[in-house]
Amino acid sequence: MIKNYLTLALKVLRRRPFYTFVSLFGISFTLMILMLITSMGDALFGANKPMTEVDRMVFLPQLQRYTEFFDTTYTVDTIVMDDGATRFDSTQRVEPNGNMNNSNGPMSYSFLDKNMRDFTDVDDYTFLSNNGFIDAYLDGRKVTLATYYVDANYWNVFDFNFLYGLPFGTDDVAGANKVVVLTERAATNYFGEVSAGVIGREMDLGDQKYRVVGIVQRPLKDDDNIAGDVFLPLTTIDPRQYGNQELQGPFQAVFLASSPGKRESVKKQLEFFATNFVMPPGSDFEHIRLYSGTAMDAFAARTMQTNDTGKAKLMVFIPLLTLLALFLALPLINLINLNVSRVFERKSEIAVRKAFGADSSDILSQFLFENLVLTIIGGVIGFVLAVLVIRYVNANDLIGTVRLAFSLKVLLYFIIVVLLFGMLSGILPAYRMSRTNIGTALR
């Protein structure tokens, strides 16, 4: 039966090359774009290394110091007493007048070290600084590298894929050892190779020599927390920054909540801490606020340039999803239309099948099957196209901060999308075909 349907499906496709071409073009192109979107979505939001635990992460990138200004309003009442004398009574109300002085930015190591270590519902946490760029020199060549100063926990919170070597540990951080973990891209740029032979070699970073201890795979996206070329122990940062006793500095924190549901608890604790924080004497500001959030919060807030993460999420994702739905709907409607026009062409075939004993479900399944064959062929072409595009995009860093992921997960999504697309575009035409009236069709 299946073989019979398959033979017929392929014959029909060959009989109408132009129709087939138009359908396949639409299908494969749509599916390719969908796969690219899926792949990009996966790179941005998926639980990929080194952020496999992204669902448990709470990011604390910034602290705000602020002072609110208040106005005092006096209200004066006059009362005429029984004796005819006038008395005065005044009340005063103090309200914020909407003016505020503030200063936003990442935090100092001392602030994090003193205050951010004792929260509940936190399995692990790390302090890091993505403090700009450093120039590295080799054989008279200069390579500019994005530099991250991180603690030893960093490698627990972010599960980088180590191609060679190992992360540095607590001893290296405590001893301010000059060791470095670099990405494969940095290794290629600096040493010209990615191999076990690079481990143990020295790099000139700024005016210091660092020994390579590990090479990691480059992450799929340039997230603020992971987008370094080289990772150094945070104790090796400029001592003025490390020892800085102000509130603000170049550091941020990432907490790993004990479960995704506990992220809210962590955020609440941070909020509570900020509300009750007593400013050191002589400070220019009176209060602090801590901007913490999940990865989604952070993405939406960054995209919409606002700190109201709830609103930002709606503003980012509703248009995105609508756009995606439209993008799926248009070729789908087109394909349904093409399929429906095929009904008339094959009316007599359907009528004959019914006359010889096919019931509606036989016809329905036959045409759904034919449509699935078409979609799957389109899917394979779309898949090949997508893989080529992904390679090209990644090789040339074409979409800035994101590289396109290609994983089994993406492939699985893709297969689901292909089947869904095939079913959706086939069900209506197949249903109409299955209701063909034999008498009129064979007249």
Add this chain to the structure above:
Amino acid sequence: MIELTNVSKSYRTDTIETLALQRMNLSVPDGEFLSIMGPSGCGKSTLLNIMGLIDEPSEGSVVLAGQEVTRYNGSKVARFRNEQLGFIFQSFHLINDLSVVDNVELPLLYRRTSGKERRRLALAALERVGLSNRATHFPNQLSGGQKQRVAIARAIVGRPNIILADEPTGNLDSHMGDEIMDILTRLNTDLSTTIVMVTHDERMARKTHRLVRLSDGERVS
């Protein structure tokens, strides 16, 4: 056995009602070769469609092979057609994308017969109509007469009790028409299949056991 009792059929549009069949009574015993004649629009095809469960009568009852089938529908009707009925059409209605033998196998496909068995039965049916050497050809490589023989093979492959033929020789020249009639006659005698044939051709009609004439939806003989 085909038993039509008081069968009427009317087609209704918004404004008018057309009576295609009026209180038709017809009984076809097992093994009979019956022909139906009459001018265009007299209700021949309607009658055949009702016997083939392609159309439902507005009134009356239809009994086929001992079963009251008047109100059969859905998969029940599909099953009944598949097992009891074989159709032959004036314009053959072969599926051009399928080979001859695949066309013949069609009724067995909906009987969930195994592939091997389907092939065996289809080749046997083709043998019977003298076309076993054309099994792998495609319909558009065949002449009209050959196409109709394939259609006959398709109609008989499932060994139905009743074959309904709607002007099977209508698109063929008289020589090929005779060939087709010979095959149908042989089927009727060899397998004692009941055959009801609509025709315009007196000569063909004379080769059958009995002739029923229709005019304006009524039997005139």
